[in-house]
Amino acid sequence: MMTVSRFSRIATALLVVGCLPSALGRAQEAAAAPAAGNELPVRKLVVVPAAEPDPPLRDLVTPAFADLQPGNAAANYYRAVTLLPKDAAVQFGDTQQSWVDLPLAELPREEVHKWLAHYRTSLEEVRVATFRETCDWNHRVRELTGLDPLTFLLPELQEMRTISRVLRVKARLEIAEGRFDDARATLTMGYRLAVNVTQSPILISQLVGVAIGATMNACVVDWIEAGGPNLYWALADLPTPLVDLRPALQQEMNLPLQMFPFLKDPEHADYSAEQWRKLLAESMQQLRQITSDNSATTNFAVQWLATGLILAEYPRAKQQLIESGMDAAAVEAMPVGQVVAIQSARAYRKVYQESLKWTLLPYWQAREPMRAAFAQLESQGLLKTPGRIPCALPIAPFLLPAISAASLAPIRVQRELATLQTIEALRMAAARGGANWPQALQDLSPFAPAPLDPLTGETLDYTLCESGKAVLTLAPPPGQSPQPYAGMRYEIELKK
8 A cells, every 4th residue: 555645646657647537538448449649539429319307306316416325425425335345356447448448239138237346235235325415434533743644545536436337337237238327326325425535635535536526427428328308417416526626735845844843934933043953954855755865864964964955955044034035134133043943934835836826717718827837946946946956844845735736636537527518508409409519609598508528628629521420620729639538529320
């Protein structure tokens, strides 16, 4: 098992940047025609028109407010984990993954039924959790100090992903058998699980929520291809965004203050020169541990190195504080370690606020300014160290998460939802228009407006081919090559 902060950064680097495609991405990759060069992969869908449900909110996949019951969903999820089958022969493996990738018509239904029977009691707890009013995992990470936030284990998260995979198989079976009411209930369990997992302000929890949401989105693709009822309003009813990263990013960026409390207000801290030296030396030792520096360095050597760095940084730190408006005489009177601590705290706060402010805007609006802001911080040596140490305690390069990459993860799942909702709007239009596609997405507005692409802030790129196919083109994010979980061309044909 990995620690929270260390694993969250690994997850950010792999899942977010793109080495680990989402569940819908894998499903699309299996079904998409291979792309040549830098061309987008093509996903071909043959669908039937599907009118708006009557009444329109009949098939929602979020629990109705009136159906919620008092209680904490986390307790039931923990029970679900303990009730998962322990027999390795029936755990999710290659066979079950093949069921996910198979066309629905080829699903071995009898075998799937037998396998799902082993998960009945566990899934019953998930069903109960779905209708609980709250979900409090009681992780209380904000109360941890020192290195404890980095060594806090979350073994239950992997089991939540296991449960989502079981739900994926369950939904596929129900859709293949035409039991859409049952499949809708399973989708409700899955989407609610995705949201509830994120109720802990830890970045890896949010990324697991993204993965679970993508798993449920893949179920919706199965639903549409099988000719299920129109889910336009059901998808519109889901929380937007499905996963909100901001609480977790705020917690991640608060880690330095939990680890090094003296950074909260070093200007007014009352320590002796020797105490300041020890505090900074201990902090540098902790940073060495975090960055996996396992070299055999004695404590005496670390203390000696810390003292040298503090003294080397002091002239620049003192000059910066005076230039910022601090009284020169007051700065001169401060212990060397305090001056360096103030400079380190200010550098951390600058990166914290300059980075986090862009998460307050829609991604399409913040993407380019965010990139420019990070480039500027890097040029100042505050995010990376181009040839020099930015301060004696370089917190930001080692502790702060990759916000730009992390922010893209929930955008991908929202983009999937926007695509699916647009397809449902098109199916609704075909049901109204004599089994014909509309000429433009603007024609959908009177009854089912096309959602905006959260990556661009505009409607999806839509064209109507002479062959009668409707084409939705999702260009990959800037700077990324086409791949099924980053870009896709949907060719949608009406079943005659």
